[in-house]
Amino acid sequence: xxxxxxxxxxxxxxxxxxxxxxxxxxxxxxxxxxxxxxxxxxxxxxxxxxxxxxxxxxxxxxxxxxxxxxxxxxxxxxxxxxxxxxxxxxxxxxxxxxxxxxxxxxxxxxxxxxxxxxxxxxxxxxxxxxxxxxxxxxxxxxxxxxxxxxxxxxxxxxxxxxxxxxxxxxxxxxxxxxxxxxxxxxxxxxxxxxxxxxxxxxxxxxxxxxxxxxxxxxxxxxxxxxxxxxxxxxxxxxxxxxxxxxxxxxxxxxxxxxxxxxxxxxxxxxxxxxxxxxxxxxxxxxxxxxxxxxxxx
Ligand SMILES: Nc1nc2c(ncn2[C@@H]2O[C@H](COP(=O)(O)OP(=O)(O)OP(=O)(O)O)[C@@H](O)[C@H]2O)c(=O)[nH]1
Ligand SMILES: [Mg+2]
Numbered sequence: 001x002x003x004x005x006x007x008x009x010x011x012x013x014x015x016x017x018x019x020x021x022x023x024x025x026x027x028x029x030x031x032x033x034x035x036x037x038x039x040x041x042x043x044x045x046x047x048x049x050x051x052x053x054x055x056x057x058x059x060x061x062x063x064x065x066x067x068x069x070x071x072x073x074x075x076x077x078x079x080x081x082x083x084x085x086x087x088x089x090x091x092x093x094x095x096x097x098x099x100x101x102x103x104x105x106x107x108x109x110x111x112x113x114x115x116x117x118x119x120x121x122x123x124x125x126x127x128x129x130x131x132x133x134x135x136x137x138x139x140x141x142x143x144x145x146x147x148x149x150x151x152x153x154x155x156x157x158x159x160x161x162x163x164x165x166x167x168x169x170x171x172x173x174x175x176x177x178x179x180x181x182x183x184x185x186x187x188x189x190x191x192x193x194x195x196x197x198x199x200x201x202x203x204x205x206x207x208x209x210x211x212x213x214x215x216x217x218x219x220x221x222x223x224x225x226x227x228x229x230x231x232x233x234x235x236x237x238x239x240x241x242x243x244x245x246x247x248x249x250x251x252x253x254x255x256x257x258x259x260x261x262x263x264x265x266x267x268x269x270x271x272x273x274x275x276x277x278x279x280x281x282x283x284x285x286x287x288x289x290x291x292x293x294x295x296x297x
Contacts, residue, residue: 007281007291010273014041014254019296027297029069031056041252042224044259051076074293080258081285083267088214088242093125093171095179095204095211099197099238100218101230102185105246105272107136109218110182111143112272112280118149119278122177127167128153129160129200130184140182147277160184160196161203168207181212188233197238216269218244219260224253231264244280246272257288 001009008015021037022029035052039045054076058064064072098110110126117124126144130136134156144151152167164181171179183200186193204211217240219227234240248254248271257268268283 003281003284004287004291006273007271007287008294010249010271010279010281011254011291013250013252014248015292015296017041017252018292022296027069029055029073031059034069034073038255038258041255042259043255043257044225044228044263047080047255047258047262050080050262070293070296074289077258077293078285078289081261081268081288083261083265088269089210091208091210091213093168093176093179093208093211094213095168095181095208096214096216097181097183097201097204097212097238098216098218098244099183099234099240100185101187101220104185104218104220105244106130106185106218107139107143107182108275109216109244109246109270109272109280110180111140111147111149112277113180113270114143114149114178115147115277116280117178117180118147123175124149124178124180125167125171125174125176126151127164127179127181129163129181131156131158131160131163132184136182136184143277161199164200165203165207168204168211172208188230188237194233194237201238214242214269215240216242216244217266218246219256221245221248221253221256221271222251224251224256225259227256228259228263231260231266235264235266240266242267242269244268244270244272245283249273249279254292257283 025033031052035048038048098106100106114124114126128137128140137153141151154163217234243266271281273279
């Protein structure tokens with residue numbers, strides 16, 4: 001299956017919801033019905049209002065052909081999803097710090113990223129900086145064994161900064177290409193834990209100049225726009241450079257991608273569409289817009 005097909009399947013629940021909303025209006029798309037449908041898919045108030053306003057404007061200016069509403073919407077969604085300045089920095093080793101609240105899918109996403117790097121012929125390393133729970137280290141080790149990617153870990157309770165520093169030294173010595181650091185889940189409101197994350201970031205920079213090259217916030221799509229506060233707080237405290245939106249396969253709130261792009265200006269880099277190692281897709285605005293809206297009727 002190609003990217004578009006897999007993403008379309010992952011977005012199945014969101015697609016059905018939009019399809020139902022539009023068909024309930026007999027596919028008579030007005031700014032109001034459009035805004036309502038988009039809000040139901042959790043694109044957020046700002047993005048929904050923007051799209052409705054633009055639609056009204058485009059219609060008045062004769063820019064929307066009769067029956068061409070969905071094609072118009074698709075290009076509008078694509079434009080909204082294209083966040084300026086979203087180019088990722090690369091490093092050697094390329095260091096990705098994976099952060100987020102509890103249970104959002106960090107460990108799974110870290111493993112998927114390592115699996116991807118390996119499949120693309122790069123030397124990957126996973127780092128167990130979630131030293132808080134013993135089971136967390138084991139979970140990452142299970143993934144490492146399955147993917148045949150080395151996992152650097154210390155005993156539970158070890159200082160995450162020390163784990164990261166040692167791992168990066170090892171990565172430099174071994175010529176590793178991609179280092180993916182899994183961290184403990186933390187609420188963005190817990191100041192001591194956010195401070196710990198800042199420390200880990202500084203440790204990265206001390207070990208490898210320019211690192212971390214990516215601070216990837218893992219956001220559970222099932223929490224929809226309720227998750228936006230997390231992005232704001234993590235962004236302010238730990239310099240998030242990109243978002244991985246997980247569990248899109250289990251929710252009709254796939255529209256949250258628009259809210260993240262529109263209201264926060266942080267690019268979505270990846271979307272998770274399942275629990276398997278290859279269920280992580282790179283995010284591309286055109287493919288996402290097509291997967292969400294193409295052939296919806
Ligand atoms: N369906 C689906 N499940 C996912 C996806 N990503 C992660 N999960 C599941 O979500 C659950 C939590 O994932 P973890 O990776 O352990 O989450 P975490 O953020 O590391 O959790 P903590 O370390 O406890 O904070 C697991 O059961 C994963 O299999 C996804 O894209 N789709
Ligand atoms: Mg975890």
